[in-house]
Amino acid sequence: MKISYVVGTGIGILALAIVISATQSYTDSDEKVRIAFFPSIVHAVPIVGMENKIFHQNLSDETQIEIKIFDSGPQVIESLFSNSIDIAYVGPGPVINGYLKSNGNALKILAGAADGGASLIAQKESGLEDIENFDGKRIAAPQISNTQDVSLRHYLSANELTPVEKGGTVYVLNIANPDIYTLFAKGDIDGAWVPEPWATMLVQDLGGVRIFNESQFWPDEQFSSVLLIARTDFVEKNPEIIHSWIKSNEETVEWINANPEKTKQVYSKFLKNYMGKTLPDEIIDESFSNLIITSDPLRKSVFTFAERADSLGYLGRSGYDISEIFYDDNISVKSVGMSDNG
Helix, strand or coil: CCEEEEECCCCCHHHCCCCCCCCCCCCCCCEEEEEEECCCHHHHHHHHHHHCCHHHHCCCCCEEEEEEECCCHHHHHHHHHCCCCCEEEECHHHHHHHHHHCCCCCEEEEEEEEEECEEEEECCCCCCCCHHHCCCCEEEECCCCCHHHHHHHHHHHHCCCCEHHHCCCEEEEECCHHHHHHHHHHCCCCEEEEECCHHHHHHHCCCCEEEEEHHHHCHHHCCEEEEEEEEHHHHHHCHHHHHHHHHHHHHHHHHHHHCHHHHHHHHHHHHHHHHCCCCCHHHHHHHHHCEECCCCCCHHHHHHHHHHHHHCCCCCCCCCECCCCECCCCCCCCCECCCCCC
16 A cells, blocks of 8 residues: 655645655556545544554555645545545544535534644733633634634633624734644733644744643533544445544544554654654643544534634625434434524
């Protein structure tokens, strides 16, 4: 089995030097799976699964794997729409938006990969530990409508605060994670709602303060931060591959939870081999301590996330339905949104 890595556009991952291996060329007769994920700690499942060759062990010897590395969920969904990838690991925000944008036709959620792993990090003396001090503050999150952006804006709304562009008093800046790091270092932003390892990097490298871990604001303190998805047409045409991938995803989760120290070593080796540099052990250790690796998609949190995104106007004005978003049909709970006037 051949595995090749391709770096997606606009990557800038971890502000490290990027090493790109040669792209494998394929003929029409080749059976291949094109998989997308991020090089971040919350994507430990695809990283460890690939590095330990767990995924390819459950596929036929003729199946080739092509890996594409991204740093943005919306980019992943656009690549899925353009038939450039088959399977992906991505947050619930882009997944839900992509599903609705395609009228429910483009993708299915197959499983989960991570629970939690995002935090609000603030500058010392920013006062962001008290909600009364948010007026006039500049708080960053990655790309608009991505998972952290929705969570930040929902948090503001729940506390009767509004972004400046909506006539409010809080400046919400949508900036790529490497640029958030740079602006935080310069003191140009007061805080950032970011995933791991970025959150821990802001704390350990730049003296930031972790105001809270996002998990505390979710039902049962659980929220699916990374989901395993696939193109619907790929699912329908390749049921054996999908079955094998779901099985491998579960086996990888079990291995990670049984081998936490080895997992950190595998992740560090991955960064070194494919990104050119790695992260300090203390950043990797703290980052992993702030998330849970699980194959459970935590369906309740996906439906809750959709409700929150809809309340922000991200899901359109005519209501939404994600009741068929999961791969299996054993879902009795409907999640049909109301219009903005409802």
